[in-house]
Amino acid sequence: xxxxxxxxxxxxxxxxxxxxxxxxxxxxxxxxxxxxxxxxxxxxxxxxxxxxxxxxxxxxxxxxxxxxxxxxxxxxxxxxxxxxxxxxxxxxxxxxxxxxxxxxxxxxxxxxxxxxxxxxxxxxxxxxxxxxxxxxxxxxxxxxxxxxxxxxxxxxxxxxxxxxxxxxxxxxxxxxxxxxxxxxxxxxxxxxxxxxxxxxxxxxxxxxxxxxxxxxxxxxxxxxxxxxxxxxxxxxxxxxxxxxxxxxxxxxxxxxxxxxxxxxxxxxxxxxxxxxxxxxxxxxxxxxxxxxxxxxxxxxxxxxxxxxxxxxxxxxxxxxxxxxxxxxxxxxxxxxxxxxxxxxxxxxxxxxxxxxxxxxxxxxxxxxxxxxxxxxxxxxxxxxxxxxxxxxxxxxxxxxxxxxxxxxxxxxxxxxxxxxxxxxxxxxxxxxxxxxxxxxxxxxxxxxxxxxxxxxxxxxxxxxxxxxxxxxxx
Numbered sequence: 001x002x003x004x005x006x007x008x009x010x011x012x013x014x015x016x017x018x019x020x021x022x023x024x025x026x027x028x029x030x031x032x033x034x035x036x037x038x039x040x041x042x043x044x045x046x047x048x049x050x051x052x053x054x055x056x057x058x059x060x061x062x063x064x065x066x067x068x069x070x071x072x073x074x075x076x077x078x079x080x081x082x083x084x085x086x087x088x089x090x091x092x093x094x095x096x097x098x099x100x101x102x103x104x105x106x107x108x109x110x111x112x113x114x115x116x117x118x119x120x121x122x123x124x125x126x127x128x129x130x131x132x133x134x135x136x137x138x139x140x141x142x143x144x145x146x147x148x149x150x151x152x153x154x155x156x157x158x159x160x161x162x163x164x165x166x167x168x169x170x171x172x173x174x175x176x177x178x179x180x181x182x183x184x185x186x187x188x189x190x191x192x193x194x195x196x197x198x199x200x201x202x203x204x205x206x207x208x209x210x211x212x213x214x215x216x217x218x219x220x221x222x223x224x225x226x227x228x229x230x231x232x233x234x235x236x237x238x239x240x241x242x243x244x245x246x247x248x249x250x251x252x253x254x255x256x257x258x259x260x261x262x263x264x265x266x267x268x269x270x271x272x273x274x275x276x277x278x279x280x281x282x283x284x285x286x287x288x289x290x291x292x293x294x295x296x297x298x299x300x301x302x303x304x305x306x307x308x309x310x311x312x313x314x315x316x317x318x319x320x321x322x323x324x325x326x327x328x329x330x331x332x333x334x335x336x337x338x339x340x341x342x343x344x345x346x347x348x349x350x351x352x353x354x355x356x357x358x359x360x361x362x363x364x365x366x367x368x369x370x371x372x373x374x375x376x377x378x379x380x381x382x383x384x385x386x387x388x389x390x391x392x393x394x395x396x397x398x399x400x401x402x403x404x405x406x407x408x409x410x411x412x413x414x415x416x417x418x419x420x421x422x423x424x425x426x427x428x429x430x431x432x433x434x435x436x437x438x439x440x441x442x443x444x445x446x447x448x449x450x451x452x453x454x455x456x457x458x459x460x461x462x463x464x465x466x467x468x469x470x471x472x473x474x
Contacts, residue, residue, distance in 0.1 A: 023185050023194050023214070028250035032232055032296070033077070038191065039288035040254040050080045050290075059287050060086045064189075066204055066229060066293040077204075077229060079291025081189060084258045085281050087208070090266060096274035102138035102433060105146035105153060105172045105226070105272030112141070112429035116390050119430065120444040121437060123381030126158045126217040133159045133184075133211035134168050134267055134274075137222065140434045141363065141385060143426035146172035146271060149227030152324070152334045152424055154363050156383070158219045162212035166265040167283050172272065173226040175203040176322070176336060178420060180367050180381045182218025186211055188295045189286045191252025197367055198418060200336075201297045202230055202322075208266065208283040209295070219381055221365045223422045225334050230322040233335075238306060244321045248302040251294045257282045300338055300418065308346045313354050316421060331425045332360075339371070339419040345411045352402055355393030360423050362386045369417035373398055377447060384444075388427045396450035403454075 029036050039045045044059065046052045051061040059082040066077035104111050127136065136159040144151015153173075159182075167187075177184070179197050186193040186201055188209045195201045197220075203209055232244060259282070266277045303321060308314045316337050324334045344351045353373045364371075364384045371378050375397035378384060386392040394402070434440070 022255070023192060026192055026194055027253050028297075029253060030247050030250060032246040032249040033292050034246075034251075035290070035292045036251055036294060037288075037290040038252075038254040040256050041287055044082055044254075044288035045290060046082070055082055057082075057287060059083055062086050064206055064291075064293060066206070077291075077293040079190070079289055079293040081286045082288040083189075084256065084285035084287065087283060089281070090277040090279040093268060093270075093275040093277045096267065096276050100135075100137075100274045102431070103155070103269065103272050103274065104139040104142060104431060105151075105224075105269075107142050107144065107151070107153075107429040112431050113435060114387075114427065114429055115435075116387055118384070118386055118390055118392055118444055119435075120377065120384040120441040121382055121434070122439040122441055123379055124156060124158050124219065124437075124439055126160050126219060128160075130161045131159050132161050132163045133157055133218075134163065134166075135159070138433065139431050140383065141428040141430045142224075143424065143428050144226060146226045150333070151226045151426065152422075153224040153226075154422055154428070155222040155224065156220070157222060158217070159211070159213060160217040163210045165261065165263065166267055167208045167210045169208045169266060169268045170203070170205060170224070171268055171270045173205050173224045174229055174324075175201075176223040176225075176230065177201045177203065177220060178222070178365065178367065179218055179220040180365070181220070182213060183215045184211055184218060185214055186295070187255075187284050188252060189284060190289055190294050191255040193250075193252055193295060193297045195297050198301060199297055199299050200321075201295065203295050204229065204293060207295055210284075221383070221420075221422075223334055223336065225324040228324045228326075228333055230324050230336070233317075233320045233323045242304045242306055243319075244298065244303055249296050249298050251296045254286060254288050256285050256287050258285055300340060303338060303340055305340055305342045307342055307344070308349070311346050311349050313346065313349060313351065316353070316423075326425060328425075333424060333426070335421075335423040337421040337423060339417065339421075341413065341415050341417060343411060343413050348407055350402060351409070351412075352394045352398055355391065357389050357391050358386070359388060360425055361388050361428050362392070363422040363424075363428070365420055365422075367418040367420065369415075369419075371417065371419045372414060374447070375401070377441060377444070382439075385428065385430070393448075395447035397447075399451060 044056050062081045137157045140154050142153035184195040261282045262280050268275045306318045319337050320335050322336045323332045326333050366380045368380050373394040
């Protein structure tokens with residue numbers, strides 16, 4: 001990738017902030033909510049205390065808190081950043097002009113609607129006009145309020161250019177980014193992350209970041225949670241191993257640039273609105289840091305799925321990667337669940353996902369391949385929403401094909417697929433532009449209209465005997 005040299009200092013070297021060399025040899029730290037330490041210059045981390053009178057190299061000590069000071073220790077999240085200039089050095093924030101208009105963080109009748117109808121969207125085309133990650137981000141649905149610190153939002157994005165001389169900061173909540181096509185280079189205050197389709201990145205509330213597109217256009221999904229953070233789910237009877245292993249989560253190492261950047265813009269999402277402030281330096285000037293509040297990435301191919309080994313279809317919760325909990329045990333504000341390649345071996349069982357009405361609401365996306373419950377129409381980059389108690393399940397073609405195979409299907413490995421689900425206990429409201437979008441599939445309901453009755457009141461064969469008039473005969 002061609003690039004021009006600049007005077008931006010990176011770990012003691014002069015490199016462009018978006019140069020391929022600064023991402024090609026990235027090193028990460030491993031673990032989930034560990035207490036990490038990283039320094040881009042030797043000796044940059046203070047020893048024995050976090051905020052000495054004078055820090056090494058003359059940097060400023062700045063704490064970022066992801067939880068209240070008095071949160072229980074097992075939940076308390078904070079990091080100390082040692083930076084060339086403190087982040088407070090900026091001009092006053094002003095509303096973004098022109099305003100964005102398609103981001104929501106407080107869902108009301110004024111900006112969104114409720115519907116129990118099953119919804120599906122085809123993939124959104126990447127725009128022809130230059131559009132970066134922030135400009136191409138739009139809310140699909142959500143519930144609750146970032147002001148009340150309880151709720152979630154589901155966004156999608158399309159982008160065809162890198163962010164230029166600006167950084168984004170989300171004061172409302174945590175972003176979980178799921179790229180569907182196009183690699184992302186994400187520069188954060190803690191360092192750099194390279195995130196490809198099939199991986200995810202979590203950018204916690206308050207961190208500043210910039211997104212570059214090394215492969216050209218990108219498209220994907222974003223889940224946002226208000227008032228809580230993502231955790232690993234409890235494993236319960238599964239035991240000590242399985243699902244997402246803590247060691248497979250990767251955290252960046254310190255990286256910084258110190259040159260003057262006149263006119264640099266911080267874009268802050270605050271209450272669902274965007275504000276901008278100018279400063280004369282890059283926010284990525286953190287020479288060293290330590291703490292347990294950090295951005296991180298995860299490769300979904302490292303997930304260890306569990307499944308039924310004898311009969312019946314397991315519940316999708318067994319494939320939970322991350323959960324944002326509520327105060328009620330076992331009830332999630334938002335679960336991130338995946339459906340990766342895996343073996344199906346259940347005997348005498350309808351193997352696709354069962355027909356279902358759920359007290360939770362389910363938003364699904366498809367990263368690549370097909371989805372086992374939908375033979376047609378659910379495309380990579382598309383999405384579906386089945387809200388609280390809305391019936392859903394396999395389409396007609398999937399049902400008929402499964403029944404036709406009978407009990408002789410044998411073990412079967414699902415390949416070339418990666419679907420996911422954002423599941424919430426809250427009932428989502430759907431944004432007007434999502435309901436009126438030209439990519440909404442208004443014929444979605446027809447995928448089930450072909451399901452016919454197979455009921456027979458008379459004699460039928462059953463594997464454990466003959467059934468006549470509802471009674472088993474010996």
